[in-house]
Amino acid sequence: MIKACIFDLDGVIVDTAKYHYLAWKKLADELGINFTLEDNERLKGVSRMQSLEIILELGNLKLDEKEKEVLAEKKNKWYVEYISRMGKSEIFPGVEAFIDILRENNIKTAIASASKNTRIILERLDLEKKFDVIIDGTMISKAKPDPEIFLKAAEYLKVQPNECVVFEDAVAGVEAAKRVGMKVIGVGDPDILKDAHTVIQSFEGLDLSIIYNL
Ligand code: B16
Numbered sequence: 683m684i685k686a687c688i689f690d691l692d693g694v695i696v697d698t699a700k701y702h703y704l705a706w707k708k709l710a711d712e713l714g715i716n717f718t719l720e721d722n723e724r725l726k727g728v729s730r731m732q733s734l735e736i737i738l739e740l741g742n743l744k745l746d747e748k749e750k751e752v753l754a755e756k757k758n759k760w761y762v763e764y765i766s767r768m769g770k771s772e773i774f775p776g777v778e779a780f781i782d783i784l785r786e787n788n789i790k791t792a793i794a795s796a797s798k799n800t801r802i803i804l805e806r807l808d809l810e811k812k813f814d815v816i817i818d819g820t821m822i823s824k825a826k827p828d829p830e831i832f833l834k835a836a837e838y839l840k841v842q843p844n845e846c847v848v849f850e851d852a853v854a855g856v857e858a859a860k861r862v863g864m865k866v867i868g869v870g871d872p873d874i875l876k877d878a879h880t881v882i883q884s885f886e887g888l889d890l891s892i893i894y895n896l
């Protein structure tokens with residue numbers, strides 16, 4: 683019996699990856715590091731500090747913790763500038779309608795995102811009220827594929843892990859949810875998200891059958 687749906691944010695509800703890329707690119711350019719859109723794929727679903735580590739590794743740059751914090755903070759300032767200009771038109775097609783269907787059918791909804799900027803993004807998209815629970819990067823200590831974020835979402839929703847369906851665009855997120863017995867719907871490329879129970883390309887036209895037929 684499915685009682686709740688838990689949504690990742692970046693790459694599932696909205697495409698913030700392009701803004702992460704612009705901000706990281708600006709930083710990489712400053713540091714003289716070549717950073718491509720292909721490299722950016724490795725940053726999806728990964729925490730801010732881990733993302734910085736990947737970029738520094740691309741440039742063979744070794745820095746101390748303090749220097750890394752300054753750079754991460756700098757990138758985040760640029761990123762927040764970009765996302766502060768986002769609007770409702772950037773929500774992926776069909777997402778709001780699907781969440782409305784869930785709520786009308788008494789299925790609880792949550793966000794589980796590694797982003798510490800989750801609340802700013804949801805506010806800009808006017809989506810906060812659509813979720814019963816919001817778990818973000820400020821509330822967890824272990825990154826996906828650790829299941830901490832999904833377990834916390836289930837706990838706050840007051841449901842059991844096996845009563846949840848997770849929507850994820852990152853391989854690490856699919857693994858995290860499966861580790862605690864949740865059903866997972868991948869959002870994106872079926873070849874990449876092959877461990878998910880099923881994969882969708884879009885939320886357009888989706889109804890409850892997707893979660894009941896898993
Ligand atoms: P921030 P998700 C993740 O969000 C992004 O996919 C990832 O690229 C980003 O580095 C991470 O959030 C941290 O974001 O710097 O805003 O705290 O996919 O878990 O919703």
Ligand code: MG
Pocket residue numbers: 690691692693694726727850851852
């Ligand atoms: Mg994601």
